[in-house]
Amino acid sequence: MNQQDHVFDCFLADENATVAMGTKLSQVIDKGAVIFLHGDLGAGKTTLTRGVVQGFGHTGNVKSPTYTLVEPYELAEQNIYHFDLYRLADPEELEFMGIRDYFENNSVCLIEWPEKGAGMLAQADLEITMEYVESARKITISANTENGITIINKLKND
Template sequence: MSKEFSCLLEDEQATVAMGGVLAQSITQGAVIYLYGDLGAGKTTFTRGVVQKFGHKGKVKSPTYTLVEPYELDEQSIYHFDLYRLADPEELEFMGIRDYFNEDSICMIEWPEKGADFLAAADLELTLEYVAQKRKVSIMSKTLKGEEIVDRLSNKDNA
């Protein structure tokens, strides 16, 4: 049974903050698929996750490089943006399987373009505009994902 968490986000700052809240709910690695239209806030949300784990610099979209690695003291985070991926097989050539392990967090924008070359998602996160706000919906896809959503829901009710 999958579990879901959702909330409205007022602005960009709230989107970054929510990424930080999700980061606090991850106790080991996770694979997170990010869905949403262009400009919906996928990279902004990822910035919150990366910054919560201690990154001080910019968090940019890896649209042209496919992956932006963040090797931090406590966590390895890999931010993928597959929007411009021409052929999913390119992922095999870049060694994508090496990024997926129990301890790394992989945040993947446009995962549908990765076909069968991606690890299965623990969480599917969707960002969409509702009126003048963003809505984030986070759905678990694995037992690990359910545990993350449980922790996230408990933080929201605390």
Template sequence: MTRSFQSHLNDEIATVAMGNQLAAIIEQGAVIYLHGDLGAGKTTFTRGVVQGFGHTGKVKSPTYTLVEPYELERANVYHFDLYRLGDPEELEYMGIRDYFSADAICVVEWPEKGGEFIPVPDLDITLSYVGDERKIVINSASERGVAIVEKLNS
């Protein structure tokens, strides 16, 4: 049973706020896939999620390091950017499976590049342009994801 949530995001502030809102309702770990063209707001949205879990510093895209860890009081958040990944097998060498514990929040940009080395998501999120605004569509892909999207819709 899939659930969906969608909204228009007027600007960067609204995109960060949407990430904050999502972080506020995630009670345990989650795997979140982010889809969208370059510049669609994936890292901006992730900044909102990471800040929503209590991070106060900068949030940068881990384009070259592949993962940026945020070990926070409420949860460990791992931000992956697989855009420059040459071969999904590289993920096995970096020990990617160690990041995906039951209580970690894993946000994965460009998940299609990870192949079978990354788990199925709880939330599958697409950011796209609609004129000068962005549109976000959040689809559940697991029971945990259904519970999260139902909270967003209430």
């Protein structure tokens, strides 16, 4: 199979389109996923995460866990953990907070700035890159695992 078959990309016109893409993503995740989020500050990573979390049924605020490192959303159907590793000084800190426990039980883990946690994170099912293209954003979703490929195929067929 061609590596290009494992990639989904599209343009997102604005914040509403970014939230809608996150909601769409939540609808095609069946058994949890580890998702790495790449992109510059302000590229829309937290906005996309808001769509995912709300798509799973959360009705409250979704904020970036910049200072707490992780924001848990323990919902009736799914546990979602939103990590923001931007301020992480040393990947070893993740070991002290019990990072491995978050990747169990088919949870959805969305991780901003995953390169800061190198060596301590589970393998990503999906890697999402968000980048500015004029006044819009381009999102590229790449699969790294069988679970990721299943998610990409569902996105493409939706």
